[in-house]
Amino acid sequence: MSSAQIAARFVKQLEPDDISVLRSLQHSLLSHETAPLPVISRMTGLHRDQTLYRLDRLYELGLVNRQRDGYVVVTRGLDAIALHAMVARGLISGLGSSLGVGKESDVYEAFENSSIYAIKFFRIGRTSFRAVRRSRSYGVGNLRYLAINVRAAAKEYKALEKLYQCGVAVPKPIARESHAILMAKIIGQRLSDLRKLAKPNHVISDLLMNIRKAYLQTGLISGDLSEFNVLSDGVSSWIIDWPQLVGLTHPNASTFLEKDIGNILKFFRRRFGLDYDQDAAEQYVKGMRKSLSRKASLSH
């Protein structure tokens, strides 16, 4: 069972004092610090003995770790904080099966009544987390990883909100808590897994139109776009995975945009034999030509 699934099992057992201790530890890790007992006690307003009781309980549940100079919340504890907050907000009531294990995340189904969502837990530095779990100790570098995940989730969530509002085809963002994002579940497959498309021409046009909309209307470039970060039902497509995004004023914006477009063109060329000119596609995305055509000379 994964960290998030274990956390989901514990969420219902957590009492308000457990949560406030976990939250004070989360707060400390954002400034890359372990929290000594008196500090946690002060932050939560709980008596020292009560704080210790909660910390022992959370340690037994595997949600926090002890260190020589204090306590830290671990990945599973962060998962529990995020899940608990979403449950308390009435957004979800259960976690379902895995939707995907990405490079830097774990994604699951989440439920509320008849709605099904996708919840993405950020796991940047996952391999370091593993080493940490084995040794049961934390170094400053590892505390930094935890903070990085909260920041990456916040960055992706903000981008999704902006993109969604401008009508770019991305999963509808629902909420962000800690290092987790709740969003609409896309019923589809990764483009990389689709061997056949009835109208590949339509799919690539639709995708480039969305890259253009993102660029022109929100000023955002994915920076990590490829067939692995597009979900498609064979007709419509959604661009996922935005934490590496850059704004169009970024000094390397053009390079990122070229790479994003290049990856998509290369995929459609190799798999579906479609030949689009890279320069023409870039001009189209940048709004320098009105339409996308495989015959560059006709599209001015």
Ligand SMILES: Nc1ncnc2c1ncn2[C@@H]1O[C@H](COP(=O)(O)OP(=O)(O)O)[C@@H](O)[C@H]1O
């Ligand atoms: N909204 C979603 N609906 C359905 N599946 C999703 C959704 N978001 C992500 N996934 C699945 O989870 C995988 C990893 O998500 P992604 O955002 O690409 O994270 P990573 O940064 O780890 O690559 C995707 O390849 C996809 O299979």
Ligand SMILES: [Mg+2]
């Ligand atoms: Mg991805």
